[in-house]
Amino acid sequence: xxxNTSKKKILIVDDEEGITxxxxxxxxxxxxxxxxxENKPMRALTTAWSFQPDLIxxxxxxxxxxxxxxxxxxxxxxxxxDVPIIFLTATVTRGETDDKWAENVIYIRKPxxxxxxxxxxxxxxEAANASNGSGSQxxxxxx
Amino acid sequence: MEDxxxxxxxxxxMAINVLHIEDNPGDATLxxxxxxxxxxxxxxxxxxxRLSAGIEQLxxxxxxxxxxxxxxxxSSGIDTFKRIHEKAPHTPVIVLSGLDDEAxxxxxxxxxxxDYLCKDELNERMLARAIRYAIERHHADERLEGERRLLRxxxxxxxxxxxxxxxxxxxxxxxTAVAKLMGFNSVDEIVGKTDFDLFPQSLAEKFHNEEIAVxxxxxxxxxxxxIEGSGLTSSGSQRWMLTTKVPLCEPDGTIYGLVGINxxxxxxxxxxxxxxxxxxxxKRTNENLKAAQMQLIQAEKMESxxxxxxxxxxxxxxxLAVAVMGLDYLKNTLSVEQPKFAPVLNDxxxxxxxxxxVIGGLLDFSRPRTLILKLDxxxxxxxxxxxxxxxxxxxxxxxxxxxxxESLPKIKLxxxxxxxxxxxxxxxxIHATPENGTLxxxxxxxxxxxxxxxxxxxPPERFGVDDTLIVVQIEDTGAGxxxxxxxxxxxxxxxxxxxxxxxxxxLPVSRQIVELHGGVLDLRNRRNxxxxxxxxxxxxxxxxxxxxTKTDSLKA
Numbered sequence: 001x002x003x004n005t006s007k008k009k010i011l012i013v014d015d016e017e018g019i020t021x022x023x024x025x026x027x028x029x030x031x032x033x034x035x036x037x038e039n040k041p042m043r044a045l046t047t048a049w050s051f052q053p054d055l056i057x058x059x060x061x062x063x064x065x066x067x068x069x070x071x072x073x074x075x076x077x078x079x080x081x082d083v084p085i086i087f088l089t090a091t092v093t094r095g096e097t098d099d100k101w102a103e104n105v106i107y108i109r110k111p112x113x114x115x116x117x118x119x120x121x122x123x124x125x126e127a128a129n130a131s132n133g134s135g136s137q138x139x140x141x142x143x
Numbered sequence: 144m145e146d147x148x149x150x151x152x153x154x155x156x157m158a159i160n161v162l163h164i165e166d167n168p169g170d171a172t173l174x175x176x177x178x179x180x181x182x183x184x185x186x187x188x189x190x191x192x193r194l195s196a197g198i199e200q201l202x203x204x205x206x207x208x209x210x211x212x213x214x215x216x217x218s219s220g221i222d223t224f225k226r227i228h229e230k231a232p233h234t235p236v237i238v239l240s241g242l243d244d245e246a247x248x249x250x251x252x253x254x255x256x257x258d259y260l261c262k263d264e265l266n267e268r269m270l271a272r273a274i275r276y277a278i279e280r281h282h283a284d285e286r287l288e289g290e291r292r293l294l295r296x297x298x299x300x301x302x303x304x305x306x307x308x309x310x311x312x313x314x315x316x317x318x319t320a321v322a323k324l325m326g327f328n329s330v331d332e333i334v335g336k337t338d339f340d341l342f343p344q345s346l347a348e349k350f351h352n353e354e355i356a357v358x359x360x361x362x363x364x365x366x367x368x369x370i371e372g373s374g375l376t377s378s379g380s381q382r383w384m385l386t387t388k389v390p391l392c393e394p395d396g397t398i399y400g401l402v403g404i405n406x407x408x409x410x411x412x413x414x415x416x417x418x419x420x421x422x423x424x425x426k427r428t429n430e431n432l433k434a435a436q437m438q439l440i441q442a443e444k445m446e447s448x449x450x451x452x453x454x455x456x457x458x459x460x461x462x463l464a465v466a467v468m469g470l471d472y473l474k475n476t477l478s479v480e481q482p483k484f485a486p487v488l489n490d491x492x493x494x495x496x497x498x499x500x501v502i503g504g505l506l507d508f509s510r511p512r513t514l515i516l517k518l519d520x521x522x523x524x525x526x527x528x529x530x531x532x533x534x535x536x537x538x539x540x541x542x543x544x545x546x547x548x549e550s551l552p553k554i555k556l557x558x559x560x561x562x563x564x565x566x567x568x569x570x571x572x573i574h575a576t577p578e579n580g581t582l583x584x585x586x587x588x589x590x591x592x593x594x595x596x597x598x599x600x601x602p603p604e605r606f607g608v609d610d611t612l613i614v615v616q617i618e619d620t621g622a623g624x625x626x627x628x629x630x631x632x633x634x635x636x637x638x639x640x641x642x643x644x645x646x647x648x649x650l651p652v653s654r655q656i657v658e659l660h661g662g663v664l665d666l667r668n669r670r671n672x673x674x675x676x677x678x679x680x681x682x683x684x685x686x687x688x689x690x691x692t693k694t695d696s697l698k699a
Binding site: 016018019022023025026029030061088090110111112113114115117 | 460462469475506
């Protein structure tokens with residue numbers, strides 16, 4: 001895979017193909033992002049390993065494994081734990097933000113406009129860089 | 144003839160037994176002869192010459208009549224009669240006298256004698272007739288007296304006070320209960336008096352006026368009153384008296400007096416009071432039951448709405464998300480190449496936003512709520528809310544009258560949520576008011592009891608009567624709410640606005656928010672004026688402990 005290093009790599013995990021396709025289209029149209037769609041939440045971690053995204057967008061309510069479970073899996077993984085996550089949700093509730101593990105997680109309500117989504121992505125990456133040092137969150141040599 | 148000897152004029156059982164007390168033998172013989180001549184077997188005669196002997200005879204035998212000469216060796220004058228009458232009060236007495244003395248005759252008859260006959264005028268037929276009439280008269284008197292005594296003891300044995308008055312309100316008769324009540328020993332002390340002799344002027348006038356009403360034709364006067372003075376029963380409750388006055392009429396209807404009856408009705412009053420209290424209790428219980436039932440129904444509605452809301456939100460928001468993102472993509476592509484599409488894309492975006500708002504309302508309604516409580520100034524919230532709707536006010540040329548209490552204390556509440564309620568109610572009021580109409584917004588503190596008196600209803604467990612409440616009212620001058628709609632305005636999805644303008648969730652969500660604050664949201668038509676009034680009432684010292692929270696079970 002030939003990567004344009006100036007583009008930020010975004011992994012979007014949502015069981016609804018319409019959403020992942022549309023977000024990919026919209027984000028990539030800006031020329032600043034490279035987006036990978038994953039419609040099976042169970043495969044989120046392995047996809048993350050291979051794609052090594054700068055940020056992961058997770059839908060909250062998905063069949064089989066919901067977004068919070070996927071997030072726990074990612075946060076529990078040695079290599080993926082520092083990748084910032086954005087939740088896309090139809091209902092943002094305090095209960096979710098109260099969870100300790102989700103302290104640095106940004107919630108974006110559906111339906112979000114493209115500027116809202118980009119704003120959330122940039123904020124999240126910036127915050128992650130500030131706490132982990134700039135650059136990729138992936139541990140060197142893990143590829 | 145010796146004292147005590149009996150001469151039998153007749154043996155017949157039907158004969159009248161006569162005791163003749165006469166010291167003059169000539170007169171005695173004459174009387175015997177006359178009686179015999181009048182009716183041979185009609186009389187049985189016993190003759191004595193002294194009073195003492197006569198008294199002795201009366202003690203031994205029963206006589207139908209006594210013929211008495213009042214001038215005897217051992218007694219004379221009226222005294223003679225009195226002693227005989229005393230000995231045999233039920234035996235009639237005819238006094239025989241040698242003198243034709245009208246005054247003496249009247250005196251004797253008045254004292255109780257049946258007749259007074261002058262010896263010189265006696266003849267046999269007249270004597271016999273006088274004797275028979277005297278006995279008959281005496282029997283009639285006795286019967287009357289018996290009846291009188293019966294009636295007397297009857298009215299005296301009644302516990303009620305009964306009295307008769309003449310047309311000048313003078314007591315003509317009364318029973319002993321009246322005398323006892325007024326502190327007299329005998330009814331005679333009352334007869335002849337009026338209420339003005341017995342009661343203070345003002346009281347007597349009141350009674351007299353009642354009696355004037357009775358005399359002028361009112362068929363009955365009833366008066367219930369507390370008994371003053373010793374007006375308490377042994378159990379300490381108030382004693383009550385019922386006074387009834389009815390006219391006394393001649394057969395032709397002419398009123399010649401009145402009968403009054405005072406009856407103690409304490410027991411009846413107590414039963415009545417108990418009944419009234421029971422009735423009030425029953426009514427209250429019934430209302431509480433109704434309110435509880437309504438709350439239950441409402442709660443069930445809310446719950447089912449909540450359940451479907453989350454599902455619907457998820458199902459609708461995902462497609463909306465696709466649409467918005469797709470729109471953004473198209474905007475960035477098409478707007479540059481074909482600017483004419485820009486307004487079309489914008490319209491689509493606005494449509495999606497509207498759909499999102501509807502779903503947002505649904506979510507607001509179903510979402511578990513946690514209030515973020517902070518001390519806040521309700522007047523400031525009102526001002527902020529008003530500034531947001533000022534444009535809508537001026538669009539309809541509405542006049543806004545504000546009456547905000549300057550001394551409104553701060554209160555712990557969720558400012559954002561209460562603002563949401565205020566804006567909702569204000570928008571409803573604007574919608575209801577015709578152009579150039581008036582809107583009234585007021586804030587104040589009041590007691591829960593005052594709020595209840597103003598017509599606002601709330602579950603009794605919500606506030607104590609002495610609780611101080613912060614009350615905000617928003618009134619419009621529109622057509623008001625029909626009775627039919629009044630019962631539905633807090634139902635989810637009920638709206639009177641055109642399709643697309645109202646979600647039907649504004650009021651139910653607003654009520655939910657106010658109730659989360661432990662308060663009450665009431666909406667009803669104004670009394671005696673056009674338009675509706677919305678009332679928000681929140682307890683002043685609400686520390687948030689009563690605020691309920693639901694656990695979060697809804698995620699997207």
